[in-house]
Structures are given as structure tokens and as C-alpha cells.
Amino acid sequence: MPTVLDDRALNRATLARQLLLDRAALPALDAVAHLCGLQAQEPQEPFTGLWSRLRAFDPAELSGLLVDRKVVRTHLMRRTVHLVTAGDALAWRSRHAPMLRQRVLGTYRADFAGVDLDELAADAARLAADGVPRTMPELARALAGRWPGPGQRALGEMVVAALLPMAQVPPRGLWRTGGGARNVSLARWLGRPVDPPHQDGPGHPEGPDPVGRALVRRYLAAFGPAATADLRAWSGVAGLPGAVAALRPELVVLRDSRGRELLDLPDAPRPDPDTPAPVRFLPAFDNALLGYQERGRIVADEHRGLSVAGERVVLVDGRVAATWRTDAGTVTVTALRPLARAERAEVVEEGGRLARFLSDGGDGGARLVTGEG
Structure with a gap:
């Protein structure tokens, strides 16, 4: 029978993974990587999120990472702006692409009736090739001549949040600095192409869905123990059952007090439920809350x-x-x-x-x- 974690045991495990049980002596870059990014549509909130998690956190360190292009603001999990490492942005973007497109269509489906989204994406890519940072309305206006059907808001959101891998460039997101969201090609900004979609095939040397399996492992390290529904709620990506199935032999199976199956990495911390938990202040939209269905x-x-x-x-x-x-x-x-x-x-x-x-x-x-x- 799987071990049952009561609410307090599950709480302490979550706090430990989220670096909220004890502030970590990590560089900001390592913390952003461990946390699988920080939700960041409110540009100043990640600074509070890291302050609550790291010892002697200096906000200038995170600003420097943005300026040096080691972390980036981009639409990713749940079609929400996240602050993620450059490597994760490039590795994960293609795996999230179908979800990003479907989520924008879920809001603006009528606007894009009869629109060839691949052609629109190609036009937008040609426009963005010059590397000039543009706001969402500026991109929409530049494309509206050929694509007059969608409203400008719908057109801008489809391009920036779904069709093109884009980065929001500084000063957006710098410490105590204002600035509207101006977007450039993610690949151009980081100087490396976005990883292409992985094509599985019989006997593929990397096995099924390597990016999906990496996402599952990383999610459990930062959010586990968790159910597959929690993984979907965090990522927004529904097509991960194959990755979970491939990883099952190396995962621990647990249950929560409601009887839900939870999966976890075997060596991940699951502290004693009586471990004291200090007061912590969380920013708006912190993934310690939003990263779960339950x-x-x-x-x-x-x-x-x-x-x-x-x-x-x-x-x-x-x-x-x-x-x-x-x-x-x-x-x-x-x-x-x-x-x-x-x-x-x-x-x-x-x-x-x-x-x-x-x-x-x-x-x-x-x-x-x-x-x-």
C-alpha cells in the first residue's frame, strides 16, 4: 500500500521544495532554475519571491541576470509570463507551443475564423527578424494590413503569446524600474535557436518525450509530491501521460489524505510533519499556490x-x-x-x-x- 501523506506532511514537503522552509544559500540563477521559473506578469513580484526564499538576496543580482540575458521573461506555462532561465526558455518553448496556441484560441477563436495561423506566424517572424523591440499593439498594427480580420488585441496576443517565441526585454522586469512590455524574438535575444519539437520514433535513442520527462522531473523536484492533475495545472500542457508513464519505474507512489495518487522523486525531501515553518511573505501569483490543481x-x-x-x-x-x-x-x-x-x-x-x-x-x-x- 502506498504511504499516505496527511495535509501537514504534504505541506512541509511542499515548503521544502519551494525553498520556503529554510532560506537557501543559492545564487538567484540556480533558484530560478530549481523553481522552474517564477510567474512574472507583475514585473516586481519575482524579487519578493526570491527574497522570501534566498539568504542575503540582492535584487541587483536578478536585474543583472535579465540584462545579461541569462534569465528571460516570456510566455510559457499556462500562457502566463514567466521569468525562466535562458536554457529552460529555449528547451521548453516548443513543448508548450500547442498549448499556447490553443489557449489564445480559447479566448479569441471567433477572431481567427478562416485565418491561416501558420501564414500569420511566418509574416510575424519576418517582421520580428529585424530585432527591433515592439509592443504588442505595435506588432498588431504592423500586421493588420494583411490580417485585418482579427481585432488588434487578438492579433497582438496571438503573435506574442502563441505564434512566435518572444522575450520581453529590459527595462521591463528590472528592480524598481518601470517600462512597458516590448518584445523581440527569443532566439535573436538569446543568440541561440529555440529547440525544435522532439520527434519520437520506434527505438529512438532518447526514449519517449525527453522534454516532457525532463519537465516531470523538474516539476516534482520543485513542487512534489504531486498528482498528474497538479502537473497539468502547473504547465497547462495536457500531453504528458507518456512522459509520466515512462518515468513511473523510477518514481515513488504516495497518496494524500483524499486518496489521490501522488508521484515523487525517490530522494526528494519529505520533512518531518512537525518541522517548524517560519512566516513567509509570498508575492502575487506565486507558483507555490498556483502550481497545483489541488x-x-x-x-x-x-x-x-x-x-x-x-x-x-x-x-x-x-x-x-x-x-x-x-x-x-x-x-x-x-x-x-x-x-x-x-x-x-x-x-x-x-x-x-x-x-x-x-x-x-x-x-x-x-x-x-x-x-x-
Whole structure:
């Protein structure tokens, strides 16, 4: 019989994989790689995500990685802008391409009725070949003469988020720096072509779906133990059963308290459920919440909508217990449940450290608002 992990055991395993149980002594590049990227449609949020996970994190380090093209902002998992390593962007983009196209069509299918998407992609690639950074509306306007049917928003989103592998270039995403989203060809920006789709065949030396198998391993290392439904929810890619099946002989099979089958890497950390979990402040859209179909390991069902609404949350004893926002150098925390005195003190202390980080070492502090008056 598979080992059953109760909610607390699953919570502690998740925190360990997400570098939220103990801050890691990792370079920012290694942390981005381990986490399979950070969701980044809000450009400043990844800085808080790494601050909560790394010891002595310097935001200039992440900005430097963007400028040096070692990490990149691009549409990937779930058709969402992610901050990923350059190598992962190039290796994973083709595997995500069908999902990206289908998700844009799911929103704009009527706009593209009768449109040959391959021809549109070829026109867009010729336009982007000059390497000039363009906004989504600028790309749409440049293509609208030949493709007048789709609305400009639909046309721009189809090109940038689905048809062409694109990168959002700095200053977008740099620390404390504004800047609209301007897009260039991913291959041109990184100086290397996107890896082509892998073609499986009888007796192929790499085996079935090597990119998919790498995605499964990487996901479990950062998010496991997890169900296949969780893997689909994180990636948005439905076509991974073959990769999972090929890996099953080397994976551990577990179950959660609801009876769901969970898969995991055999040597991945699964800490003692009684391991203390420190207070952690998570940014908007953090993948520690969004990376699962079943999010009960970290957030109660009644608060599940906070993550998709872009609320920033506070973990107390490893679970969502509050939301937070910033205002004039102060981090304001709103409790979602009664907090014990020791919990309140830890929340205020950690919130003060976050305020000082966000204000570049200024005199920021934190205040706690509760429902108890």
C-alpha cells in the first residue's frame, strides 16, 4: 500500500521544495532554475519571491541576470509570463507551443475564423527578424494590413503569446524600474535557436518525450509530491501521460489524505510533519499556490481565490493566514484568521524585514490588521 501523506506532511514537503522552509544559500540563477521559473506578469513580484526564499538576496543580482540575458521573461506555462532561465526558455518553448496556441484560441477563436495561423506566424517572424523591440499593439498594427480580420488585441496576443517565441526585454522586469512590455524574438535575444519539437520514433535513442520527462522531473523536484492533475495545472500542457508513464519505474507512489495518487522523486525531501515553518511573505501569483490543481496543501478552500486574484499572501505555520500590501514604506498585513501572540510577533517582524527590503534598506515597518478589532 502506498504511504499516505496527511495535509501537514504534504505541506512541509511542499515548503521544502519551494525553498520556503529554510532560506537557501543559492545564487538567484540556480533558484530560478530549481523553481522552474517564477510567474512574472507583475514585473516586481519575482524579487519578493526570491527574497522570501534566498539568504542575503540582492535584487541587483536578478536585474543583472535579465540584462545579461541569462534569465528571460516570456510566455510559457499556462500562457502566463514567466521569468525562466535562458536554457529552460529555449528547451521548453516548443513543448508548450500547442498549448499556447490553443489557449489564445480559447479566448479569441471567433477572431481567427478562416485565418491561416501558420501564414500569420511566418509574416510575424519576418517582421520580428529585424530585432527591433515592439509592443504588442505595435506588432498588431504592423500586421493588420494583411490580417485585418482579427481585432488588434487578438492579433497582438496571438503573435506574442502563441505564434512566435518572444522575450520581453529590459527595462521591463528590472528592480524598481518601470517600462512597458516590448518584445523581440527569443532566439535573436538569446543568440541561440529555440529547440525544435522532439520527434519520437520506434527505438529512438532518447526514449519517449525527453522534454516532457525532463519537465516531470523538474516539476516534482520543485513542487512534489504531486498528482498528474497538479502537473497539468502547473504547465497547462495536457500531453504528458507518456512522459509520466515512462518515468513511473523510477518514481515513488504516495497518496494524500483524499486518496489521490501522488508521484515523487525517490530522494526528494519529505520533512518531518512537525518541522517548524517560519512566516513567509509570498508575492502575487506565486507558483507555490498556483502550481497545483489541488491547493489545499497550502491554502484553505475558502481562500483559494486569493491566489488567482493576485492577492499577496502570508504563510503562518506553512499555510495562508493573511494578505499583505505596501503603502508608503509600510507593509500592512490583514489576518484571515485569529493569530496567536507569538504568530503576530513573527508576522510583524518578518513584515518589517520585507518593508526594509522593498525600500532598499529604508526605515519601513509593518503593521497587522486583524478581524478582532
